[in-house]
Amino acid sequence: MKSKSQWGYMNKSIRILIIEDDLQMQRFLQVLLKGHDYDLCCVATAYEGILKTAEIKPDIILLDLGLPDLDGLEVVSKIREWSTVPIIVISARDQEKDKVKVLDNGADDYLTKPFGSSELLARIRLALRHANQQSQPKTHRFESEELVIDFSQRLLWRHGELVHLTPTEYRILHLLASHIGKVLTYRQILKEVWGASYIEQNHYVRVHMAQLRHKLEDNPAQPRYLLTEVGIGYRFQFETIQH
Ligand code: CA
Numbered sequence: 001m002k003s004k005s006q007w008g009y010m011n012k013s014i015r016i017l018i019i020e021d022d023l024q025m026q027r028f029l030q031v032l033l034k035g036h037d038y039d040l041c042c043v044a045t046a047y048e049g050i051l052k053t054a055e056i057k058p059d060i061i062l063l064d065l066g067l068p069d070l071d072g073l074e075v076v077s078k079i080r081e082w083s084t085v086p087i088i089v090i091s092a093r094d095q096e097k098d099k100v101k102v103l104d105n106g107a108d109d110y111l112t113k114p115f116g117s118s119e120l121l122a123r124i125r126l127a128l129r130h131a132n133q134q135s136q137p138k139t140h141r142f143e144s145e146e147l148v149i150d151f152s153q154r155l156l157w158r159h160g161e162l163v164h165l166t167p168t169e170y171r172i173l174h175l176l177a178s179h180i181g182k183v184l185t186y187r188q189i190l191k192e193v194w195g196a197s198y199i200e201q202n203h204y205v206r207v208h209m210a211q212l213r214h215k216l217e218d219n220p221a222q223p224r225y226l227l228t229e230v231g232i233g234y235r236f237q238f239e240t241i242q243h
Pocket of ligand 1: 065
């Protein structure tokens with residue numbers, strides 16, 4: 001068991017596997033992540049990446065899509081056959097359909113090159129927090145200054161007032177909250193909430209998300225909890241008050 005402090009992770013014990021064939025990019029990631037005390041392993045091919053995942057059991061994987069021997073998309077599918085390790089894809093491909101495809105295949109997050117150091121570090125922390133929560137008992141209650149969501153009672157309060165959700169809104173919220181911090185694609189949401197025959201109906205999700213935001217958010221135009229990933233889907237973000 002790796003030691004994790006109550007307030008966050010001890011980065012020294014966090015092992016990151018970098019699968020990236022661009023040596024300049026590899027170097028950039030190494031300098032940045034070593035500077036934050038992460039324990040690193042770098043490989044330049046998909047084949048080595050899959051082997052190392054089994055061998056060193058990383059806490060998180062940073063994966064380039066354009067690899068010399070196999071597409072990164074295939075790497076995600078292969079690793080997902082036996083591992084739930086968080087995978088953040090780092091790629092120059094900025095097409096929405098590429099992002100959607102790799103997230104649908106089981107990647108946890110996607111960063112488009114070029115990206116800022118702080119953005120990458122934030123995504124790593126988020127993915128680790130998400131992985132950590134999965135291994136703990138399910139959180140049934142989310143509590144911030146203005147919002148309380150209690151999934152065990154199926155109730156929600158905003159500024160102390162009970163908010164009524166429709167069954168569909170509730171299911172969407174529950175789905176997103178069960179994957180806190182992770183981007184869920186339209187397809188994933190449609191499949192889980194409406195069923196497999198609805199996976200093309202992106203507007204269903206958009207309409208219900210707009211309603212949910214009006215109920216949950218103080219400022220629906222600048223949401224704090226239900227974030228949009230343009231053209232891809234949604235992400236639920238929540239900082240629970242520490243008691
Ligand atoms: Ca590459």
